[in-house]
Amino acid sequence: MRLILSAGLAALMASAALADVTVETAQGPVTLPETPAKVAALDLGVADMMMALGVTPAAVPDKLYLDHLQPLAQAAAPAGTLQEPDLEKLAALGPDLIVVANRSAVKKDAVAQVAPAIDMTVDGADLIGQAKARLAALAALFGRQAEGEALAAALDGKLAALADAGRGKGTALVVLTNGPKMSAYGEGSRFGWIYEVTGLPQVEATLKSEANHGDAVSHEFIAQANPDWLFVLDRGAAIGADEPSARATLDNELVRRTSAWKNGHVVYLPADNVYLAPGGYTALSETLDALTAALSE
CATH class of the missing domain: 3.40.50.1980 (Nitrogenase molybdenum iron protein domain)
Structure with missing residues (x-):
């Protein structure tokens, strides 16, 4: 028996x-x-x-x-x-x-x-929601539900802190540089989630909401848009390219006239995290921390 x-x-x-x-x-x-x-x-x-x-x-x-x-x-x-x-x-x-x-x-x-x-x-403007969904799915796949729930709770805490830090801080513009070239991303675009998590609305400018590669823009465009905050992603730095940095590209007389530049509100985000590992847990956490720190100053 x-x-x-x-x-x-x-x-x-x-x-x-x-x-x-x-x-x-x-x-x-x-x-x-x-x-x-x-x-x-x-x-x-x-x-x-x-x-x-x-x-x-x-x-x-x-x-x-x-x-x-x-x-x-x-x-x-x-x-x-x-x-x-x-x-x-x-x-x-x-x-x-x-x-x-x-x-x-x-x-x-x-x-x-x-x-x-x-x-x-x-990807896209709903990056946060998708990242949470993928995290939960992988946690279930590997039998790590408890770990996944703890990570999601920590992420929610970071999002709440960022929302508090960004409340009432004015308008924003997200710009990606590629050497001397610049592209701007609006709400609903590939990097539109940055507006969502900070609570800062996009500046009053016409941008393609579904643009994966953004809208090619000039220093004049940024000056006319005059954002209170300029969130910058340096593609060259992310992939290790030997080309002018975002700081060099943006250091222009017209950009220096913006409210963002005058008030020290030009924020260089961890571009490797955002550009190469969208939704990655540590990558996303570090980016949220960087945004919170900038908006809390």
Whole structure:
């Protein structure tokens, strides 16, 4: 009898281990045959979320860019670039699941030839809501619900503190520099979530709300818009490009006339976090902290 019970228990445990797992993704719910043990994270934001949950990816992009992701260079195998995953390396690794997002999302079908793949893209004006949803989904996938809830609560605390700091502080303009070139982003655009979390409305200017690459703007445009706050992202610094910095590009007689410049309200955000790891837990937390600190001065 004892042997029969033991065999029955073993069968039950094996059945539980192989139970289907449904995860919410950017493309809807996806059912996996079991909880994955070896996961390739081909997006920096996804790798960031996994680290925050206490889960180490088996593979990550070759170049990690962000300082807080550097420990993964020793802990995980390199698997190509953000835009071009290395299928041979992935096949040699033999992951149970491959997670793509944002820049790597277009390669989902290609990497799915190696292992099941899901898209956890986070983008647009609803970045905060999407980031929370992806965090909860990954927490459930890895059986880390308690950790996920604690992280979400900490994030809510940061958002509340930022909302308090930004209350009644005037208008804002989000600008991304790419060497000497500049683009402005409005509410509802790729970086529109910055207006939402700070509570600062966009300056009165016509900007494409759905623009992924923003609107090309000049120093004259910024001077005429005259924001109370100028939130700046330096793309060159984020990717390590050898080109003029955002500070050099913006240091112009016309920009120096703005309220933002005169009052010391030109805020250079951690562009690597925002540009390369949208929705990444630590990346997002550090950005919220930077915004809160600037608006609290």
